Amino acid sequence: MRETAGERWGRRIVLTLLTLFVVIPLYVMVTSAAKPLQDVQNGFTWWPSRPTLQPFIDMWSTVPLARYLVNSLVVSSIAAVCSVAVAIFAAFAVSRYRFRGRGVFSVTVLSTQMFPGILFLLPLFLIYVNLGNATGIELYASRTGLVITYLTFSLPFSIWMLVGYFDSIPRGLDEAAQVDGAGPLRTLFQVILPAAVPGVVAVTVYAFMTAWGEVLFASVMTDEGSRTLAVGLQGYSTQFNVYWNQIMAASLVVSIPVVVGFLALQRYFVAGLTAGAVK
């Protein structure tokens, strides 16, 4: 099947436009991060008047960026791992068993996607606080509380995607394993999971990104010690000034790990979606 000239030009035009749309903001982020403060306070320029790496140095002292970065890393990684662990068990149950309440569970989990976050922000906050008062388990303003919150946020989509993925793995494999005497848990870990690596990776990435980018709950549920990047970056607009160049530098630095991670693993993401959710 050959491409016609019209198709080729169409393709080039579409790709050019999309590339411009995507690249321009990224370009501005990168170049503005290398501008002195006067440049970002006056009219826009495509190129720094005097390229400087100073914003990348100053940004660490304007706000405690390093601490926010560590918090975000800890919270997001643990939330992602825990979310995937929970989702694997749940998806295994939904995919491989028929049991009463299966439909209810699936529908409930999916419908939580519709809950406006603002609706349960305050209740959840109060539950955490009261739980802390009653049991001494501090969830409010702690990283533990954030981890539990975030892992639940990504859970519905993760379960749903993994169910799709597990469904696509032939049940013949399970049965063969069972004939060999493997129980459900061994079947899951030795047969299904190895075949579902792309799905699991995709879900981990998704869960990590969800936690890494969340703003609303982080702004109410954290304190100085547990503040994450999403809230911490607000610190660059202070009583005195908006340090746009430092904001851009910090945005760049906090974006690089997720972007690189996501792009490195996007192959799995696509494979996970292909076999699972969108089948």
Place this chain on the structure above:
Amino acid sequence: MSRRHLGIFTAAVLAAASLTACGGSGDDSAASPKTLTYWASNQGASLEADKTILQPELDKFEKQTGIKVTVEVVPWSDLLNRLLAAAASGKGPDVVNIGNTWSASLQATGALVEFDDAALQAVGGKDRIVPAALAAAGAPGKPPAAVPLYSMAYSLYYNKKSFADAGITAPPTTWEQLAEYGKKLSTGGKWGLAIEGANPSENAHHAFTFSQQYGGEWFDSAGKPTFDTPQNVSAIKRYIDFMAADKITNPSNAEYAQNQSVSDFANGKAAMLLWQSAGSNLKTQNMPADAYGVAPVPFLASPPAGGKKVNSMVAGINMAVFKHTKNKDGALSFVKFMTSDEEQTILNKTYGSLPAVKTAASDPAFSATEQKTIQETLVTTAAPLPQVPDESTFETLVGTAMKELFADAASGKPVTEASVKAKLTDAQQKMR
């Protein structure tokens, strides 16, 4: 078989249990009587800068009393929410800075320690405190919910060189003059007056001052809103008209919400600015103190009947103590420390604000032009914002309405008595 199921069960339980282990802990809040947690507001160039300023003082306090104070500088965008969360939960800091306009609103939550006579005595006595500042620390007739820490007032900052270039010899004393001078100054890409048009709080502060001058009130004596009275409509319209009619304010100011107006003034893009204690900010933006003059905020040339001689709110930062503190005595002694003459002098000098206690005002640092002007205003022509529980709601609703009016003005839509009144009526209906 049995072992296998046990295994699954264990795995499931482990997964659940691991959640509680996730993230680790180590976020203990102050429980021992030898520690305090203090939320400071952002007064300086950055959060970290504030920390650097405060830390030596906190060390001093620890040396004196053995109480270790952990400070967190909270950005203004976060502060009210965080305070509310602390009030709702009984968790959080022992001592906090609050914007003094929020005093009555936060007082209504019942979460703050009341400064009755005994408590005021414990922090150094009522008589030391500047009366105007204390009036902005809670609803009238009730024990204050906070103690003044930094005092401020609005002043008119003007660029001396721009004024000289335009042949203007003295700062305006009336709004009419300000508009007239502004027109002379608005040439060649420069503008007369810089306004923080998209910042609801700034807008609401000016709404208060103008309304006072027109003889209006935002709340009646029963605490009910009276937003859309003719006086308030005229007041708001007068302020918006600097952009809409007089055109002495760059339309771009309609989207300013992050103190860009101060930067514009510092960079010479605007010749006048109405601000509270802008001096230390201007200094960090490389505008030397001799480049600008400071004058009282203007009045109306011919005030209408009932118009008051008020040209600023009593601005400032108060210090409050949460009832949930486990170390009330320590908290009070910290408040006493922070309002002591020595600390008041050091901190207010750094931030360019004024001491909230009379006894510290004698330091020469407070007799600079800027501080003298602020002092004068505070003593003679400043009035506190209405100290009612709905005050923070008023700031949000009226301030946002004004933001929308500025947006209209900036995009060339007419701003009329009718459109101002409609906005204010809407805002009032949203109060419940």
Place this chain on the structure above:
Amino acid sequence: MATSTTAPDADRREPRAGSPTRGPARRPRGPRRSLLPYLLLAPAIVLELAIHVIPMVVGVWMSLLELTQFHIRDWSTAPFIGLENYRATLDLNSAAGKELLHSFWITLAYSLLSVGFAWLLGISAAVVLQRPFRGRAILRALFLTPYALPVYAAVITWSFLLQRDTGLVNHVLVDQLGLMNERPFWLIGDNSFWSLLVVSVWRNWPFAFLCLMAGLQNVPGELYEAAAIDGAGFWRRLRSVTLPMLRPVNLVLLLVLFLWTFNDFNTPFVLFGGSAPEQADLISIHIYRSSFKTWDFGSGSAMSVALLLFLLVVSAAYLLITNRRRDDHA
């Protein structure tokens, strides 16, 4: 504990020998229920209950209280006012009700347009990248980048671009192309809606692209060959092969994107700060402002509950309609 460790064992002993098939492709199950699936689900159920369901029920309860700053410290003092919050916020004759309705329409328009454009860009990119060529992998990675960026980093960058005096957009439109004499505003006034839309599309279209690209990989190449032999041009192939094959993907993708954008809080919050201009006053921000800025958590909750009901109805209707149509086709 004791029951759960022994019970599943008894349950699971016989089934495999029993009835061979029950339900297509399902492993045969015995007549007695097994506890095993419930154990597997337990962590997920506990979490969903604790973080989503119970707080939501509390939220519904809150919507029946007069929960203002006077009562926030001790809920037991908050007067129970029944449906008063609903009456006050949903009364379309009052200022609050009108504003909520306005906000609702804005949000609806925003979601539909955002999903529509995201899908359009996604399908364009997925189709033109279907065929291998040099640089394809790079472009694919590039197109996915906006989705991978943390929301706040992406949106803050956009807000910098959209500043009236110092932003790139006006620099290009006014200074370089000279299309306008006046510098327009993008973050306040009428344009703010379109700014929000563009930012949202920029952030979301890669997700559509990702899903559609995955969906296209399931389309067998022979279908295209066959269509090409029939002499079908590009648009014919798109209409008669690509789109029908993507139907299942689209079903899910459009619903998920719609729900995400409809409840989107992060984008407007970071773009405009706490108070969005009225032209871009999305419902999530509207509720946030009612709750946290005017400290009326009762009516904030009432609005949230109303919003949730609306989304439930829309989603249910959507699923019913699309399922019925699928049955018709089958």
